[in-house]
Amino acid sequence: MRTVPFFAPDIDENEMDAVTEVLRSGWLTTGPVADRFEREFREYTHARHALAVSSGTAALHLALKALEVGPGDEVITTPMTFCSTVHAILQVGATPVLADIGPDLNVDSDAVAAAITPRTRAVLAVHMAGLPCEMDRLRALGLPVIADAAHAFGAAYKGVPIGGDEADATAFSFYANKTITTAEGGMLTTSSEQLARRGRLLRLHGIERRGSSWRYEVVSDGYKYNLPDVLAAIGVAQLAKAERMRCRRAEIAAAYTEAFRGTEQIDTAPERADTRHAWHLYVLRLNCAISRDEFINELERQGIGCSVHFRPIHMHRWFANKVRMPLGCESAEREFARILSLPLHPLMTDEDVDSVIQAVRCSVERLCCSAASTFS
Numbered sequence: 001m002r003t004v005p006f007f008a009p010d011i012d013e014n015e016m017d018a019v020t021e022v023l024r025s026g027w028l029t030t031g032p033v034a035d036r037f038e039r040e041f042r043e044y045t046h047a048r049h050a051l052a053v054s055s056g057t058a059a060l061h062l063a064l065k066a067l068e069v070g071p072g073d074e075v076i077t078t079p080m081t082f083c084s085t086v087h088a089i090l091q092v093g094a095t096p097v098l099a100d101i102g103p104d105l106n107v108d109s110d111a112v113a114a115a116i117t118p119r120t121r122a123v124l125a126v127h128m129a130g131l132p133c134e135m136d137r138l139r140a141l142g143l144p145v146i147a148d149a150a151h152a153f154g155a156a157y158k159g160v161p162i163g164g165d166e167a168d169a170t171a172f173s174f175y176a177n178k179t180i181t182t183a184e185g186g187m188l189t190t191s192s193e194q195l196a197r198r199g200r201l202l203r204l205h206g207i208e209r210r211g212s213s214w215r216y217e218v219v220s221d222g223y224k225y226n227l228p229d230v231l232a233a234i235g236v237a238q239l240a241k242a243e244r245m246r247c248r249r250a251e252i253a254a255a256y257t258e259a260f261r262g263t264e265q266i267d268t269a270p271e272r273a274d275t276r277h278a279w280h281l282y283v284l285r286l287n288c289a290i291s292r293d294e295f296i297n298e299l300e301r302q303g304i305g306c307s308v309h310f311r312p313i314h315m316h317r318w319f320a321n322k323v324r325m326p327l328g329c330e331s332a333e334r335e336f337a338r339i340l341s342l343p344l345h346p347l348m349t350d351e352d353v354d355s356v357i358q359a360v361r362c363s364v365e366r367l368c369c370s371a372a373s374t375f376s
């Protein structure tokens with residue numbers, strides 16, 4: 001049986017050579033290669049400032065800290081995200097407020113508007129699966145907007161790459177399975193000189209350099225969030241092939257959408273005309289009275305790796321009494337029951353893509369078509 005893993009990283013000789021070069025150079029931690037990674041990242045995203053950090057979670061935390069969000073503040077975010085989005089809000093002492101999602105699985109701007117109180121300090125929007133949020137609508141609410149772009153490197157909103165002026169600050173992740181990787185790593189981008197300056201201080205112990213390396217002064221609180229050159233080297237090599245990887249992901253997603261468009265038992269992944277999707281994930285949605293878990297089991301029996309993004313935040317017991325949810329999150333709960341993520345990575349061959357399509361079709365036939373009824 002042909003098996004297709006849910007994910008495999010696209011690492012070749014270039015990454016290996018780049019890492020070896022750093023290891024031989026005698027300088028392992030943050031230095032010239034991290035600088036170069038930041039510079040080339042700015043060129044790709046058109047960001048004014050880019051701060052390389054040790055993870056996407058660190059970038060989110062720095063963004064909130066740099067905006068001086070803290071105890072007593074509320075931050076409105078989505079229930080349909082990875083736990084780290086909400087951990088970061090709790091980490092600065094603020095209260096996460098969940099606003100429900102829209103049909104594109106992104107936070108719904110009307111739900112955000114309805115959740116605003118006098119304590120609301122910021123909106124933390126997630127570009128779910130790599131599909132940019134309706135940033136103009138979120139910006140129109142008049143609050144600072146932080147974007148969790150962990151899925152969205154390579155995406156564009158109204159013709160402009162994500163990471164620019166569409167948000168006050170944008171946090172990227174280079175975790176092993178994201179659209180580009182450094183194994184672990186992240187980037188904070190912003191157009192604000194002030195946020196960038198605060199972010200740089202907080203990134204490394206609150207230290208301000210005064211000329212030579214031993215001459216420094218601690219001028220604020222701070223963290224240990226720098227990205228070492230060993231990892232930045234992987235990022236530089238990934239950036240060099242980012243366009244090729246992005247195009248391959250888009251090709252695979254288009255093949256899925258084309259193949260499943262006419263099948264009423266499943267809904268294809270959401271897209272929008274004014275945006276370029278990064279296609280970190282392809283989220284298929286079942287439209288028939290069969291359990292998503294059974295559907296995944298059936299795909300896995302056929303050798304296809306699947307996952308679910310995400311179980312809504314408030315359905316994790318840890319968060320239940322830590323988040324506010326003034327208007328409920330029914331759409332997120334309803335979508336959670338019917339979503340699954342298909343394999344989507346640049347090393348997939350056309351045969352892999354066909355295997356996934358055939359397995360989905362076969363599972364629909366076996367499970368959905370024998371189910372008594374479809375729900376609408």
Ligand SMILES: *Cc1c(COP(=O)(O)O)cnc(C)c1O
Pocket residue numbers: 055056057058081082084085126148150151172173174175184185186
């Ligand atoms: C991966 C991810 C993060 C965290 O990124 P790390 O680099 O693993 O810290 C944050 N938000 C979302 C939506 C993610 O998928």
